[in-house]
Amino acid sequence: MNSKSQELADLFLAGNEDQALHLVQKYLEKHTKDELYQLVLTPAMYWIGELWEKNIITVADEHLATAICDFVVSVTEVRRPLQNIHKKKVMVLGPEGEDHYIGLKMVASLFKENGWEVQYLGPNLPLDAAIDSAKRWKPDVIALSAALAYRLPILKKYAETFTSLDFKPTVILGGRAVSMANWPASETESIVIVKELDQLKSWIQTGKESDNDFSISIG
Ligand code: B12
Missing domain, CATH: 1.10.1240.10 (Methionine synthase domain)
Known part of the structure; x- marks a missing residue:
C-alpha cells in the first residue's frame, strides 16, 4: 500500500x-x-x-x-446545477442484499463530474423497485456494483432484466466482486464490465470501451 x-x-x-x-x-x-x-x-x-x-x-x-x-x-462530490435538459442520465445502485456502497458513491461522483445527471439509489435495492424507477426515469446507463463474489448471479439477473427494457439502457457492472471474477466474454454489447475507475472515466469521456481486459461483456 x-x-x-x-x-x-x-x-x-x-x-x-x-x-x-x-x-x-x-x-x-x-x-x-x-x-x-x-x-x-x-x-x-x-x-x-x-x-x-x-x-x-x-x-x-x-x-x-x-x-x-x-x-x-x-x-x-461536485454538485452542479442542472444546465441543460439533454444531459445523459445514469442510475447507480447495488442489488438486493449488497450493503457495500462507497464504490457506488465514487461511481456516482465521477459521472456527475463529467456532466451527467445522476440518480444515486444506493445499495440493497430490490429489483422490482429498481425496474419501476428505471421505467419512469429512462436512464441511458444503469451502473451496478457488488463487493461479494456470491452476489454475481443476482448482479447478472439485474443486468439482463435492465437490458431487456424497451428503452435499452447500457448496463455497467463493477465492484470488487466483478473485478475479481473471471466472466466469459459474450456478444451482449449493452452489458459492459468496468473494473477500475480510470477505465470508467475513459468510457464516460470517449463512449468507447478500451482494448484492455475490462472491455468484455457477459451474456
Ligand atoms: C466497509 C466494509 C463493510 C461495511 C460496508 C458499509 C458501506 N458503507 O459500504 C459493512 C460493515 C456493512 C460490511 C459488511 C459486510 N462485509 Co464488508 N467490507 C468493508 C470493507 C472494509 C471496505 C469496503 C469499501 O468501502 N471499499 C472501498 C471501495 C471504494 O472499494 P470497492 O467497493 O471495491 O470499489 C472500487 C472498485 O471496485 C470500483 N467499483 C465499485 N463499484 C463499482 C461499480 C461500477 C459500475 C464501476 C465501474 C466500478 C466500481 O470503484 C471503486 C474505486 O476503486 C471491505 C474491504 C474491501 N476489500 O473492500 C470489506 C469486505 C468487502 N467485506 C467483507 C465481508 C465478508 C462482509 C460481510 C459478509 C461481513 C459479515 N459477516 O457480515 C458483510 C456483508 C454485507 C452485505 N450484505 O453486503 C469481505 C468480503 C470477502 C469476500 N470473500 O468476498 C471484505 C473484503 C473484508 C475482508 N477482507 O474480509 N462491509
Missing part, C-alpha cells in the same frame, strides 16, 4: 475526520478525483478490510473508518 493510503487509513481508524479531509483536499490540488478514489481511498479501505478480517481492528473501528471515508467522498 502507498504511504498516502496508509496515512489516510490511520486517520480513518483514529476517527480524525478533519485531518483526513485536509489530506484529501491537498491531494486533490495535484491529482484528479478518480486518482484519489482509486489510488488512495480504495487501498486504504482494502487495508482496513484486511485488518478487520485478521481481527486486528474491531467491527466498530471498521465502521468508524467507513463513516469517515463516506464523509470524505461526499465532500469531494
Whole structure:
C-alpha cells in the first residue's frame, strides 16, 4: 500500500475526520478525483478490510473508518446545477442484499463530474423497485456494483432484466466482486464490465470501451 493510503487509513481508524479531509483536499490540488478514489481511498479501505478480517481492528473501528471515508467522498462530490435538459442520465445502485456502497458513491461522483445527471439509489435495492424507477426515469446507463463474489448471479439477473427494457439502457457492472471474477466474454454489447475507475472515466469521456481486459461483456 502507498504511504498516502496508509496515512489516510490511520486517520480513518483514529476517527480524525478533519485531518483526513485536509489530506484529501491537498491531494486533490495535484491529482484528479478518480486518482484519489482509486489510488488512495480504495487501498486504504482494502487495508482496513484486511485488518478487520485478521481481527486486528474491531467491527466498530471498521465502521468508524467507513463513516469517515463516506464523509470524505461526499465532500469531494461536485454538485452542479442542472444546465441543460439533454444531459445523459445514469442510475447507480447495488442489488438486493449488497450493503457495500462507497464504490457506488465514487461511481456516482465521477459521472456527475463529467456532466451527467445522476440518480444515486444506493445499495440493497430490490429489483422490482429498481425496474419501476428505471421505467419512469429512462436512464441511458444503469451502473451496478457488488463487493461479494456470491452476489454475481443476482448482479447478472439485474443486468439482463435492465437490458431487456424497451428503452435499452447500457448496463455497467463493477465492484470488487466483478473485478475479481473471471466472466466469459459474450456478444451482449449493452452489458459492459468496468473494473477500475480510470477505465470508467475513459468510457464516460470517449463512449468507447478500451482494448484492455475490462472491455468484455457477459451474456
Ligand atoms: C466497509 C466494509 C463493510 C461495511 C460496508 C458499509 C458501506 N458503507 O459500504 C459493512 C460493515 C456493512 C460490511 C459488511 C459486510 N462485509 Co464488508 N467490507 C468493508 C470493507 C472494509 C471496505 C469496503 C469499501 O468501502 N471499499 C472501498 C471501495 C471504494 O472499494 P470497492 O467497493 O471495491 O470499489 C472500487 C472498485 O471496485 C470500483 N467499483 C465499485 N463499484 C463499482 C461499480 C461500477 C459500475 C464501476 C465501474 C466500478 C466500481 O470503484 C471503486 C474505486 O476503486 C471491505 C474491504 C474491501 N476489500 O473492500 C470489506 C469486505 C468487502 N467485506 C467483507 C465481508 C465478508 C462482509 C460481510 C459478509 C461481513 C459479515 N459477516 O457480515 C458483510 C456483508 C454485507 C452485505 N450484505 O453486503 C469481505 C468480503 C470477502 C469476500 N470473500 O468476498 C471484505 C473484503 C473484508 C475482508 N477482507 O474480509 N462491509
